[in-house]
Amino acid sequence: MHILFTGSIAYDYLMTFPGYFKDHLLPDKLDTISVSFLVDSMTRQRGGTAPNIAYTYALLGGRPTIMGTVGEDFGDYRAWLEAQGVDCSAVKLIPGTFTASFFANTDRGNAQIASFFPGAMAYAAVQSLYDLERRPDIVVISPNAPDAMRKFVRECKELGLRYVYDPSQQLARMTADVVCEDVDGAWMLTVNDYEFGLIQKMTGWDEAEAQKHVAVLVITRGEKGATLFAEGVRTDVSIVPARQAVDPTGVGDAFRAGLLRGVAAGWPWPLCGQVGALAATYCLEHSGPQSHHYSRAEFLTRFREHFDDGELLNELF
Numbered sequence: 001m002h003i004l005f006t007g008s009i010a011y012d013y014l015m016t017f018p019g020y021f022k023d024h025l026l027p028d029k030l031d032t033i034s035v036s037f038l039v040d041s042m043t044r045q046r047g048g049t050a051p052n053i054a055y056t057y058a059l060l061g062g063r064p065t066i067m068g069t070v071g072e073d074f075g076d077y078r079a080w081l082e083a084q085g086v087d088c089s090a091v092k093l094i095p096g097t098f099t100a101s102f103f104a105n106t107d108r109g110n111a112q113i114a115s116f117f118p119g120a121m122a123y124a125a126v127q128s129l130y131d132l133e134r135r136p137d138i139v140v141i142s143p144n145a146p147d148a149m150r151k152f153v154r155e156c157k158e159l160g161l162r163y164v165y166d167p168s169q170q171l172a173r174m175t176a177d178v179v180c181e182d183v184d185g186a187w188m189l190t191v192n193d194y195e196f197g198l199i200q201k202m203t204g205w206d207e208a209e210a211q212k213h214v215a216v217l218v219i220t221r222g223e224k225g226a227t228l229f230a231e232g233v234r235t236d237v238s239i240v241p242a243r244q245a246v247d248p249t250g251v252g253d254a255f256r257a258g259l260l261r262g263v264a265a266g267w268p269w270p271l272c273g274q275v276g277a278l279a280a281t282y283c284l285e286h287s288g289p290q291s292h293h294y295s296r297a298e299f300l301t302r303f304r305e306h307f308d309d310g311e312l313l314n315e316l317f
Contacts, residue, residue, distance in 0.1 A: 001264040006152055007050035007142030008121050009068040010100035015039040017107045045288040046077055049142035052250045052289040056257035056279050058085035061316050065090055071098040071120040092127055094120040124148035129155040142166040146173050153182045162187035176202040188216040230269045237273035240281040240306050250289020255280040274307045
């Protein structure tokens, strides 16, 4: 099964400040604020929703393709992704731009001051599914430039392509009409429980009503696991406890990758969700969304400590 992952492609610049921001902010001077924080450390990590999901999908033996727009600083990132088994042939370079970048400074109390520069991502709508050399079996539409997300939904419907709708943080930029139109007809809607609450507030759809508009509804619930509604059956998936919770960044992306890897293999829905659960935990145990790694034996051993796959996972890698 050929799955195309569309979405943002970005660098994450993560900094740490050894004090507290609140100690350096004057409430009566916020309208003229001028402050700089000397940080102790900074790391640049590979990020963006499309490569985050694709990385774990490839780690699990899949052969994903990503589609997105990048800047002239993407060369090393491209080479690294391709070395991991991610097809970047549908990634478009926008000359004279930088790849989208997320800058976050976190203090001792986990307060965060951050900025996001869309850079080349702002041009994502110049791409088209009509231009693909290979027709995908499933298109994943994850957070991206809003006009690109809408365009890809429309093109999936025109081309008769199954699509996974993963609006995530871009829900804040959408109207109720847009959400209704883009969700309706999706093969799968995947959100966390907070995001589903936003969709419910915007559309009035509860879980039962949402299932009338999509074939599969997936809601992740943090420490409570995830719920899958598919083929008229509800499946609740428990988490795999983390040995050490290090960084939640990209955990939802890793879950989606594991879930879709199971879909591509044709496995039952409970098993798809369980593969997603373990993939998410591996991500949680590392800093950054593309830092985790495991061998086939490591994944299978740990999986079977929590779930019964009936030997189906032997074909995973």
